[in-house]
Amino acid sequence: MDRREFIKKAGIAGIGLSVPTSLHSIVHASDDVNKTSIVVATGESPSKITRAAVEAIGGIKRFVSKGDVVVIKPNIGWDRLPEQAANTNPEVVAAVVKLCMDAGAKKVRVFDRTVNEARRCYHQSGIADAVKKAGGDIRHIDNRKFRTIPINGKALKEWPIYSEIIDADKVINIPIAKHHGLAKLTMSMKNWMGVMGGSRDRIHQKLDQSLVDLSMAIKPTLTILDAIRILTGNGPQGGSLDDVKKMNTVIAGIDQVAIDSYGATLFGMKGEDLGYVRLADRAGLGTMDLTKIEIIKLSL
Amino acid sequence: MRNLRRTSQGVFLLGFIFLFLQTESKGADDLGYPVKLFLDFDPLILISSFLSSHSVQKAFYLSLIVIIMTVLLGRVFCGWICPLGTLNNIMSSISKKSRRHVSLKWSKSKYYILIFFIISSLFSLQITGIMDPVSLLIRSFSLSIYPLFNYATRAMFDTIYNTGPSSLVDVSESVYSGLKQTVLSFKQPYFYQSVFTGLIFISILGLNFYERRFWCRNLCPLGALLGLLSRYAILTRSVSEGCNECGACAEVCQGHASPDVKNEWKKAECMYCWNCDDICPNNAVILGVGKNSSSYSTGSNTNAGINLGRRGLVTSIMSGVVIVPLIRSTPFLNAGASAPDLIRPPGALPEKEFLKRCIKCGECMKVCITNGLQPTLMEAGLEGIWSPVLVPRLGYCEYRCTLCGQVCPTGAIQTLSIEKKIDVKIGLAMIDKGRCLPYAHATPCIVCEEVCPTSKKAVWLQKAAVKNRRGDEIIVQQPRVDLKLCIGCGICEAKCPVKNRPAIYVTSTGESRSLDNRLLLNQ
Numbered sequence: 001m002d003r004r005e006f007i008k009k010a011g012i013a014g015i016g017l018s019v020p021t022s023l024h025s026i027v028h029a030s031d032d033v034n035k036t037s038i039v040v041a042t043g044e045s046p047s048k049i050t051r052a053a054v055e056a057i058g059g060i061k062r063f064v065s066k067g068d069v070v071v072i073k074p075n076i077g078w079d080r081l082p083e084q085a086a087n088t089n090p091e092v093v094a095a096v097v098k099l100c101m102d103a104g105a106k107k108v109r110v111f112d113r114t115v116n117e118a119r120r121c122y123h124q125s126g127i128a129d130a131v132k133k134a135g136g137d138i139r140h141i142d143n144r145k146f147r148t149i150p151i152n153g154k155a156l157k158e159w160p161i162y163s164e165i166i167d168a169d170k171v172i173n174i175p176i177a178k179h180h181g182l183a184k185l186t187m188s189m190k191n192w193m194g195v196m197g198g199s200r201d202r203i204h205q206k207l208d209q210s211l212v213d214l215s216m217a218i219k220p221t222l223t224i225l226d227a228i229r230i231l232t233g234n235g236p237q238g239g240s241l242d243d244v245k246k247m248n249t250v251i252a253g254i255d256q257v258a259i260d261s262y263g264a265t266l267f268g269m270k271g272e273d274l275g276y277v278r279l280a281d282r283a284g285l286g287t288m289d290l291t292k293i294e295i296i297k298l299s300l
Numbered sequence: 301m302r303n304l305r306r307t308s309q310g311v312f313l314l315g316f317i318f319l320f321l322q323t324e325s326k327g328a329d330d331l332g333y334p335v336k337l338f339l340d341f342d343p344l345i346l347i348s349s350f351l352s353s354h355s356v357q358k359a360f361y362l363s364l365i366v367i368i369m370t371v372l373l374g375r376v377f378c379g380w381i382c383p384l385g386t387l388n389n390i391m392s393s394i395s396k397k398s399r400r401h402v403s404l405k406w407s408k409s410k411y412y413i414l415i416f417f418i419i420s421s422l423f424s425l426q427i428t429g430i431m432d433p434v435s436l437l438i439r440s441f442s443l444s445i446y447p448l449f450n451y452a453t454r455a456m457f458d459t460i461y462n463t464g465p466s467s468l469v470d471v472s473e474s475v476y477s478g479l480k481q482t483v484l485s486f487k488q489p490y491f492y493q494s495v496f497t498g499l500i501f502i503s504i505l506g507l508n509f510y511e512r513r514f515w516c517r518n519l520c521p522l523g524a525l526l527g528l529l530s531r532y533a534i535l536t537r538s539v540s541e542g543c544n545e546c547g548a549c550a551e552v553c554q555g556h557a558s559p560d561v562k563n564e565w566k567k568a569e570c571m572y573c574w575n576c577d578d579i580c581p582n583n584a585v586i587l588g589v590g591k592n593s594s595s596y597s598t599g600s601n602t603n604a605g606i607n608l609g610r611r612g613l614v615t616s617i618m619s620g621v622v623i624v625p626l627i628r629s630t631p632f633l634n635a636g637a638s639a640p641d642l643i644r645p646p647g648a649l650p651e652k653e654f655l656k657r658c659i660k661c662g663e664c665m666k667v668c669i670t671n672g673l674q675p676t677l678m679e680a681g682l683e684g685i686w687s688p689v690l691v692p693r694l695g696y697c698e699y700r701c702t703l704c705g706q707v708c709p710t711g712a713i714q715t716l717s718i719e720k721k722i723d724v725k726i727g728l729a730m731i732d733k734g735r736c737l738p739y740a741h742a743t744p745c746i747v748c749e750e751v752c753p754t755s756k757k758a759v760w761l762q763k764a765a766v767k768n769r770r771g772d773e774i775i776v777q778q779p780r781v782d783l784k785l786c787i788g789c790g791i792c793e794a795k796c797p798v799k800n801r802p803a804i805y806v807t808s809t810g811e812s813r814s815l816d817n818r819l820l821l822n823q
Contacts, residue, residue, distance in 0.1 A: 079700050115751060115795070117669045117698050119486060123327025124700070140486075144461060181761055182746040182777070201747045201797040205737070239699075239755030 036286075036293040038253035038262060043300030046228045046250070047095035053224065053252035054099055056296050063222045064170050066104030071168035072096055072136070073220075075176050075191055076112035076127050078237040079120040085229035085244045086237045087121070088176045090130035092226045092250060096172060097136035108136040109164055112194040115237075146197030153213025155206040160197030165218060173220040173256070177227045177263045179235030179243070182207050186236050187263040188223045188256040189215040189276055208275035212283055215256055225251040225259050227266055257286025258293045265290075301574035305379065309386040316383040320441055323666045324485060325703055329718065336663055338383070338434045339709040343367045343529075344414075344522040345435065345659055348421040348428035349710050353656040357711050367529060374533035375526045378516055379554065379571030384433040384504075385516050385523075389554065391508035406511075406518040407556040407569055411608055412616035414524035419620025425627065425683065429659030433515075433522050436501070439662035439686060443491040443675055444498030446666075450488050453479065490694070491665065492674045497686070516571065517556050527568035534589050535572065537565050542584035549576035549585065559585070632681040638817070639679040640807035643690040643788065646697060646724040647705040647714040650813050651680075657712035660686040664704035664713055670695030672790070673704060688713075690726065692790025692806050697726060699753035699789055722754070727788030728810035728819060729759070729781050736803035738776040742768040748779050748792035748804045758785035759792055759804075783810065783820055 041053035054060050064070055074088035082090055093110065100108045110131045114121040118140050122128040131138040146160035165171055175191035182204055183190055192214045193200055203210035227250060233243040247266060253259050257280045261271025271277040271288040281288035322333040336359070339345060343363040350356050366377055378385050417428040429435035457476040461469055480486075491497075507514035516523050539562060550560035552575035558564045559576040577585040632638055638651070645664060648654050665673045665688055672695025675686040688704070690697055699722060705715040716724065729748075737743040752759040761777035768774055781804075788806045796802035810819040 079698060116753075116791075117325075117701070119325055119327035120669065120698060120701065121327075128327070144458065181749045182744065199797060199799075201745075201795060204745050204747055204750075204797075205743050207744070234755045234757055236750060237753060239753065243755070 036255055036258060037296055038251055038255065038258050038293060039296045039298060040249060040251050040262065041298040041300065042247075042249045043298075044248060045300070046089050046091035046226075046248075049248070049250050049298070049300055050092045050095040050224065050252075051099065052298050052300055053250050054096070054222070056298055057222070057252045057254075060099040060103045063172070064100050064103040064105050068100075068103075068105045068169040069167070070100045070105045070108045070170045070172060071165050072100070072108060072110045072172045072174060073165065073191060073194060074110065074112060074127060074174045074226075075186075075194065076121050076125050077115045077194060079116035079124050080237060080239065081124055082126045083229065083241065083244065084238050085176065085178065085231040086235075086239075087125035087127060088174050088226045089228040090126035092224065092228065093127050093174055094130035094134040094136075096174060096224060097131055097134040100172070101135045105170075109168070110136050110138040111141060111162070111164065113141045113162070113196065113200075114194075143197075149217070151213050151217045153209070153216060155209035156203070156213040159214075161218070162195040162197065165195045170221040171218065173223040175223075175225055176230075177225055177266055178231040178238070179233050179267070181235070183211070183276060184274055185260075185264060185267060185269065187225055187260045188220075189260055189280065192218050208279050211276040212279045212285065215280060216283065216285055220256065221254075223253055223256050223259050225263050227251060227263065230266055232267060255286040255293065257281055257288055258290070261288045261290055262295070302578050305574055308380045309389065312381045313383045313386045316437075320438065320446075320666070321483060323442075323663060323707060325667065325669045325701070329700075329702065330706060331667070331703065335667075336661075336707055336709045337362075339438070339659075339661060339663070341366050342432060342434045342522065343370075344417075344428060344432050344525050345709065347525070348417060348426060348432075349657060349659070351418065352421040352424050352426040353653065353710075355657075355711065357709065359709070366526075370526045370529040370533070372533060373535040374530035374567060374570060374572055375523065375555075376535075376572045377526055378520075378523050379573045382433060382516075382522075384437045384520075385513070385571070387437075387505065388508055388513045388515055391505045392512040392554075395509040395512075404556055404558070408608055408612065409518050410520055410524040411527070412612055413519060414521040414528075415613070415616040416620040416623070417521050419617050420623050423621065423624040424656055425624045426656050426659060427623075427627075427683065428521065429661055430685070431519070431521050432659065433520055435659050435661040436504075438666070439660060439675075440497055440501035442489075442662035442666035443686075444494040444501060446485065447489045447491060447494055448498065450485050453484060454488060487671070489666075489671055491671075492691075493677060493686070496677075497675070513554050513571075516554070517569070530567055530570075533567060535587070536567065536589075537570065537576070538586045540584045540586060542582035543580075544582065546581065548579050548581060552576065552579050627681065627683045630681045630683075632679075632684075638808065640809070641689065641691070642676070642679050643692070643727045643790070643806060643808050644811070644813065645673055645688055645690060645704045645713050646721050646726050646787075647702075647708075647716045648688075648726075648813055649712060649714065650815075654712050654813075655680070655684050655687070657710040658684070658687045659710055659712075661709060662686070663707040663709065664688045667703045667707045668695065669698050669701050669703065670794075672696055672794075690790060690806075692793040693800075693802065694794075696791040696794040697789040699791075722787065723812075725787045725810055725812040727790070727806040727808045728783055728786050729788060729790070729792050729804050729806045731779060731781060732801075732803045732805065735798050735801065736779065737798070738764070738766070738778045739803075742766045742774050742776060744774075744776050745797060746777055746779070747795050747797055749777075751791045751795045753789060753791060754785050754787060756785065758782045758787070779804065786810075 039053045039056040041049040043049040078086040080086035145163045147163040148160045180186040189211045227247045231238040323335040340359040340362045346360040346363040460472040547560045554573040555569040557570040673688045705713045733739040737745040749759040790806040793802045793805045
């Protein structure tokens with residue numbers, strides 16, 4: 001079942017509890033790496049550790065096939081510089097774009113619905129330039145391309161979602177790990193706010209549940225959490241270098257919940273401290289308990 | 301000669317449009333082009349700003365080039381360079397009727413207008429920009445014509461996108477994407493008073509159907525200034541013995557220069573379009589440097605155009621004097637009485653100084669990356685009409701953007717570095733607890749805190765236990781504003797989920813440019 005089919009089926013049948021089993025089906029039968037493994041790669045070069053992490057989780061060919069239209073979703077939400085750690089590290093994004101191109105992807109699209117002014121976010125984050133150089137297709141959000149799809153969650157029943165992510169063959173989520181005033185931390189699951197149309201600010205009224213609903217509907221083929229620099233305060237946009245901590249780490253995997261649960265430990269927290277991680281675990285979206293997953297550590 | 305002139309007009313008009321289109325951010329901290337160049341070359345703005353504010357931006361010395369050029373060559377700026385003049389020229393060409401000359405008397409009006417502006421700026425009132433052609437053109441394009449063009453183009457492509465067959469959509473979308481990268485703005489601009497400023501501009505163009513280049517001949521204060529400067533120009537016109545006063549040249553004259561009456565050629569009204577020379581059936585027109593010895597018309601009265609008459613002169617001077625106290629007897633200039641919504645862009649001088657410099661050209665509004673800078677109508681008094689005001693509900697002040705100060709031609713908005721800009725308070729945010737979700741409705745929301753750009757954040761959250769209707773206790777985080785840290789950028793107001801009358805909003809109180817309007821004791 002491909003992504004398009006999945007979303008169609010989810011729409012027709014209603015996702016409900018059948019989601020976890022549906023999710024399993026995206027993992028190819030021949031996979032030798034367990035679904036609940038994550039790779040934690042550490043090292044000085046962001047692009048090197050990104051490539052190594054993808055390799056260790058099964059190699060890019062496991063996720064991207066020749067001719068695929070791939071969507072890469074970094075966080076480009078803020079008018080901040082890379083060293084301020086408010087947006088995904090441009091080198092990490094570029095490395096993933098390059099991997100996908102090398103794997104024979106037909107097109108690699110990169111976008112985000114920004115919070116600050118879009119032109120500044122794309123430029124100042126360094127992501128627009130990096131993606132262009134790597135051969136990806138980075139474009140601004142086109143407001144005509146949101147399509148209302150059924151979410152059928154507990155908080156979100158339906159929502160306009162950017163059609164390019166619905167229509168993509170493969171989706172790769174590349175969030176950055178940051179502090180957040182309400183969610184406490186924003187990582188993989190919260191990154192999906194960047195594909196929501198409409199007045200997405202309203203979801204803060206039931207943020208944890210909304211993020212779980214959203215993450216159930218948009219399933220990434222692969223998630224790479226950027227923790228080259230993490231933002232420990234005044235998130236999610238920071239600004240002061242005092243709040244930035246250099247970790248030189250990326251975490252790759254398929255299980256968004258496991259990744260966010262591991263990400264919490266970078267801030268001295270646990271997965272269960274985060275409401276959306278708890279809810280996602282309960283809903284069967286992934287595994288919060290780090291003792292139940294295989295953590296492959298790489299140091300370069 | 302006509303083709304040469306048209307080429308020059310075309311080049312300058314295209315250059316003007318190019319710079320206008322470049323007055324838009326691509327995400328970097330600067331624009332990469334000297335977008336206000338045409339204003340820098342405008343001697344009327346140089347003189348009036350010098351008189352009103354006793355200060356001159358360095359770039360304005362470029363306008364000395366136009367002054368020298370006019371002193372030597374006459375009003376070639378009007379005929380060969382001015383982009384508004386070229387537009388008027390084009391409109392006149394479309395209209396047959398415009399060939400008539402309504403009345404020579406009208407052409408004096410522009411001198412009265414010029415005197416009125418010069419005298420009022422002598423008494424520190426800067427309203428010249430309302431009628432200065434370059435300022436008027438940029439303002440009209442920014443606030444009205446360009447938004448109109450964008451709207452129409454977008455509507456057309458959106459209609460095809462939404463309803464057309466897919467083969468057509470593929471073609472139209474690739475054209476659309478090409479236009480987006482060249483002539484369309486990043487997003488549709490919207491401005492208050494786009495209709496008002498647009499109608500004024502369209503009327504100016506429409507007047508060409510009444511009389512050829514009506515604006516240039518009769519109203520333009522810059523044209524009047526250049527007319528005065530052209531008095532001793534060495535590029536002059538004369539006619540040889542072959543002239544039989546057939547009147548063919550009067551038909552094509554772009555100005556009110558009376559080329560058909562011997563000895564009556566009015567240098568100050570001549571825009572050096574060369575039409576008379578081109579059309580003359582007897583080839584009797586001589587346009588050249590110095591008094592042509594072979595000229596039939598020795599002692600030609602080249603100053604015939606400027607004979608203003610005592611009554612008109614006194615009236616325009618008196619109007620220029622009286623307008624100042626008239627326009628200033630308004631409570632708007634007192635801090636306590638100023639409109640709370642009068643949030644000036646960061647770097648704006650204290651209000652009185654600001655108004656002495658702002659020429660209402662609209663550059664800052666055109667460049668404002670969020671479209672938040674809007675033209676005032678009466679919020680700053682009549683004196684401040686069309687000056688920039690930030691309307692956070694439409695667009696906040698982007699924290700790290702400094703473009704409005706960069707494009708301001710007169711220094712009304714100072715150019716600030718990013719480091720300095722983020723310390724400038726343009727106002728302060730305050731919370732309307734009656735509308736705020738965590739305060740009034742026991743509903744979680746932290747959007748204002750999330751988007752607050754200062755570090756540390758000016759909007760902070762205080763945990764509070766509130767009861768909902770069922771009596772359940774809910775812990776919410778209620779936003780508070782740290783007035784010391786808040787810079788009034790308004791992103792909280794812009795992003796507040798309570799639309800149309802947000803639960804957090806900025807007013808100008810606390811703005812650092814004004815000593816009277818500050819709020820905190822130790823600011």
